[in-house]
Amino acid sequence: xPASLERGAGGERAFAxxxxxxxxxxxxxxxxxxxxxxxxxFSVYRNNVAVGLVATLAARFPVCRRLVxxxxxxxxxxxxxxxxxxxxxxxxAYGEGFPAFVAEFPPACGLPYLADVAxxxxxxxxxxxxxxxxxxxxxxxxxxxxxxxxxxxxxxxPSVNLVASPHAIVSLWETNTRDATVRPVAVAQxxxxxxxxxxxxxxxxxxxxxxxxxxxxxxxxxxxARAAEEAAARVPAFDLAANLVxxxxxxxxxxxxxxxxxL
Amino acid sequence: MRNNLTPxxxxxxxxxxxxxxxxxxxxxxxxxxxxxxxxxxxxxxNDCAAGAGTSCAGTSxxxxxxxxxxxxxxxxxxxxxxPTGKGSLSPVASR
Numbered sequence: 463x464p465a466s467l468e469r470g471a472g473g474e475r476a477f478a479x480x481x482x483x484x485x486x487x488x489x490x491x492x493x494x495x496x497x498x499x500x501x502x503x504f505s506v507y508r509n510n511v512a513v514g515l516v517a518t519l520a521a522r523f524p525v526c527r528r529l530v531x532x533x534x535x536x537x538x539x540x541x542x543x544x545x546x547x548x549x550x551x552x553x554x555a556y557g558e559g560f561p562a563f564v565a566e567f568p569p570a571c572g573l574p575y576l577a578d579v580a581x582x583x584x585x586x587x588x589x590x591x592x593x594x595x596x597x598x599x600x601x602x603x604x605x606x607x608x609x610x611x612x613x614x615x616x617x618x619x620p621s622v623n624l625v626a627s628p629h630a631i632v633s634l635w636e637t638n639t640r641d642a643t644v645r646p647v648a649v650a651q652x653x654x655x656x657x658x659x660x661x662x663x664x665x666x667x668x669x670x671x672x673x674x675x676x677x678x679x680x681x682x683x684x685x686x687a688r689a690a691e692e693a694a695a696r697v698p699a700f701d702l703a704a705n706l707v708x709x710x711x712x713x714x715x716x717x718x719x720x721x722x723x724x725l
Numbered sequence: 726m727r728n729n730l731t732p733x734x735x736x737x738x739x740x741x742x743x744x745x746x747x748x749x750x751x752x753x754x755x756x757x758x759x760x761x762x763x764x765x766x767x768x769x770x771n772d773c774a775a776g777a778g779t780s781c782a783g784t785s786x787x788x789x790x791x792x793x794x795x796x797x798x799x800x801x802x803x804x805x806x807x808p809t810g811k812g813s814l815s816p817v818a819s820r
Binding site: 527528529530531532533534535569570572573576599600601603604608611612637638644686687690691694702703704706707709710711 | 735737739740741742743744745746747748750751752797798799800801802
């Protein structure tokens with residue numbers, strides 16, 4: 463910011479407001495070389511800010527961008543950036559509100575799964591930047607005595623992020639991430655996503671039936687038997703064995719202890 | 726007590742059976758996971774992107790006001806199959 467600009471919070475607010483409104487003239491007090499136009503030069507700066515924010519969103523939401531195409535995404539992202547400029551200097555955290563914006567964005571209403579795909583991409587970024595922790599494997603779980611299995615209180619890995627969706631968001635994400643030519647996806651197939659980064663790489667997978675309810679219950683600190691019953695009550699097709707396989711081997715669990723008896 | 730409201734849908738024996746079966750599966754599959762699980766390491770997102778894509782044209786209006794209300798998604802969403810058949814673009818394209 464130039465030294466001659468109005469000092470203080472008021473001056474900064476005015477600068478920021480003009481930065482986001484292309485119809486505003488440049489802020490007062492900008493110093494330009496002789497013959498230069500403050501408005502034109504400020505427009506260059508303003509444009510770079512917008513391009514940078516759109517590029518940040520494009521980096522965080524590559525699958526959404528591929529789904530709708532670059533032109534549509536960039537226009538949508540720039541409207542979001544105008545409405546929700548960054549609140550933090552940490553650009554990796556920018557875009558948390560983008561899925562909600564997409565969900566309410568009328569031109570995207572024909573793509574009802576788009577917002578959930580965006581939520582999945584937010585989850586990936588969160589998992590990627592979450593704290594490290596050594597995951598528990600099947601050997602660790604196998605050391606508990608059988609009589610205590612139902613009473614195990616499991617601490618989930620810090621990188622665990624769950625995204626439930628009535629749409630096939632994992633299949634959409636997968637083919638748009640891996641395939642040069644996307645394969646057709648039956649979008650009405652509900653898929654609940656698990657995102658976890660047990661070591662260095664974040665992984666996305668589809669949870670078995672009831673998995674979202676089961677892991678969500680475990681996250682509240684209830685013992686394993688209780689979590690299983692809550693999941694079974696909410697999802698009749700709950701598959702306990704399949705969900706335990708996920709729990710034991712995908713890096714979802716970081717701690718386990720024998721908690722208070724559930725009854 | 727909330728516990729009393731939850732019907733006991735899973736017997737202790739069923740839990741024990743599922744638990745030991747899952748331990749076996751998880752241990753044997755430890756080296757070669759068979760579930761769909763794709764890793765992704767995000768590309769560095771902390772570059773200072775002052776290079777490509779940064780426009781110094783000075784005409785910010787174009788970038789700011791791309792009129793998305795008239796835009797139609799033109800990405801891979803056309804390969805998406807909806808319950809009403811292919812063509813999730815139709816509601817948008819009819820505009």
